Amino acid sequence: MTTARRDTYTPESLLAVAVTVFNERGYDGTSMEHLSKAAGISKSSIYHHVTGKEELLRRAVSRALDGLFGILDERPARVGRAVERLEYVTRRMVEVLTAELPYVTLLLRVRGNTGTERWAMERRREFDHQVAELLKAAAADGDVRGDIEVRLATRLVFGMINSIVEWFRPEGGELESAEVADAVVELVFGGLRGADR
Amino acid sequence: MTTARRDTYTPESLLAVAVTVFNERGYDGTSMEHLSKAAGISKSSIYHHVTGKEELLRRAVSRALDGLFGILDERPARVGRAVERLEYVTRRMVEVLTAELPYVTLLLRVRGNTGTERWAMERRREFDHQVAELLKAAAADGDVRGDIEVRLATRLVFGMINSIVEWFRPEGGELESAEVADAVVELVFGGLRGADR
DNA sequence: GTCTATATTACGATAGAC
DNA sequence: GTCTATCGTAATATAGAC
Numbered sequence: 001m002t003t004a005r006r007d008t009y010t011p012e013s014l015l016a017v018a019v020t021v022f023n024e025r026g027y028d029g030t031s032m033e034h035l036s037k038a039a040g041i042s043k044s045s046i047y048h049h050v051t052g053k054e055e056l057l058r059r060a061v062s063r064a065l066d067g068l069f070g071i072l073d074e075r076p077a078r079v080g081r082a083v084e085r086l087e088y089v090t091r092r093m094v095e096v097l098t099a100e101l102p103y104v105t106l107l108l109r110v111r112g113n114t115g116t117e118r119w120a121m122e123r124r125r126e127f128d129h130q131v132a133e134l135l136k137a138a139a140a141d142g143d144v145r146g147d148i149e150v151r152l153a154t155r156l157v158f159g160m161i162n163s164i165v166e167w168f169r170p171e172g173g174e175l176e177s178a179e180v181a182d183a184v185v186e187l188v189f190g191g192l193r194g195a196d197r
Numbered sequence: 198m199t200t201a202r203r204d205t206y207t208p209e210s211l212l213a214v215a216v217t218v219f220n221e222r223g224y225d226g227t228s229m230e231h232l233s234k235a236a237g238i239s240k241s242s243i244y245h246h247v248t249g250k251e252e253l254l255r256r257a258v259s260r261a262l263d264g265l266f267g268i269l270d271e272r273p274a275r276v277g278r279a280v281e282r283l284e285y286v287t288r289r290m291v292e293v294l295t296a297e298l299p300y301v302t303l304l305l306r307v308r309g310n311t312g313t314e315r316w317a318m319e320r321r322r323e324f325d326h327q328v329a330e331l332l333k334a335a336a337a338d339g340d341v342r343g344d345i346e347v348r349l350a351t352r353l354v355f356g357m358i359n360s361i362v363e364w365f366r367p368e369g370g371e372l373e374s375a376e377v378a379d380a381v382v383e384l385v386f387g388g389l390r391g392a393d394r
Numbered sequence: 395g396t397c398t399a400t401a402t403t404a405c406g407a408t409a410g411a412c
Numbered sequence: 413g414t415c416t417a418t419c420g421t422a423a424t425a426t427a428g429a430c
Contacts, residue, residue: 024309042416047408155363163355164353188384193340230422
């Protein structure tokens, strides 16, 4: 299934294994049996560390959300011209997404069947909304085009950024996080034809 | 769960119900019981129409794939300057995606647990590859910027387009498919700052 | 075409020994 | 902290009546 390991688990180290399997098979498609095989311990041993499958999900998406909301607290995201703050947040989103790849991947894939999933989706919408406000301010400043509706543009830009989880692989991949961030910022602000900055 | 209906089902009309539920709960998160409740008939009646859950998935993703590959057969996608063909395919992808929304949504979410899922992922990769070739040709023509790697740019553009399934709602939504297609083409080729065409 | 009833397997979770 | 054994439930799928 995935890599097995021995030693002795902490909730944290078990989480890393679980999130990997969740991302391979989907959360719903992963059984406790799958997790136990991947972790190399029995099902009941997993229950010694966590209360159940949903706790693993909650820990994982919390980590992702903390990373994303942390961006908005950083100084360059809070002060300065809106378009500059937007560019900073865009770049940092790519960096957080690649740094916390498995956790953010799981966050972006929850469907809403359980309470934890619905909570995660709600928090995510909150984050999206705050970035949308930033784009709105940049448009009001006249620093980004006004002919595309703010809400629509935000959704499309988020779509591009979030899609990175579908293919980015940190170890052994030919692409560094910074290169991807550069490309995203260039593409989002300048487009395929290239910008005249 | 979702809308129930009576009459008498065909594999086709049953598919529409099933795909809706699959997209709400995820394929793995959907049981035959869920489907029977949504369709308003018993589980065993569903088995009268289809061999099982996986056949419904296969029919759904086939429809999505047919729509996408159909684009590449259309004349404007085959003749003319590469950048123009690319723009045409980009626009048509948005149109097919919104027209066949539930089917494409399901296609984009399969994870690879079953044979059908792996087959769908393989076919999808094939389509992506063909569009990547188009972008490559446009870059060789000097019609799109060459400072962003073709493979990377393709992935990001696909990410933006595919993300539309996450929020687009045809009936009652304030956005028409054509408006979204316009915005995507503008954003992909011109960027947030706007293009000097 | 649809139903009720049921076979069979897999699931999440617990009990209790070591 | 880990195990084996098992409980109760829910899953996919089938049998056979109407």
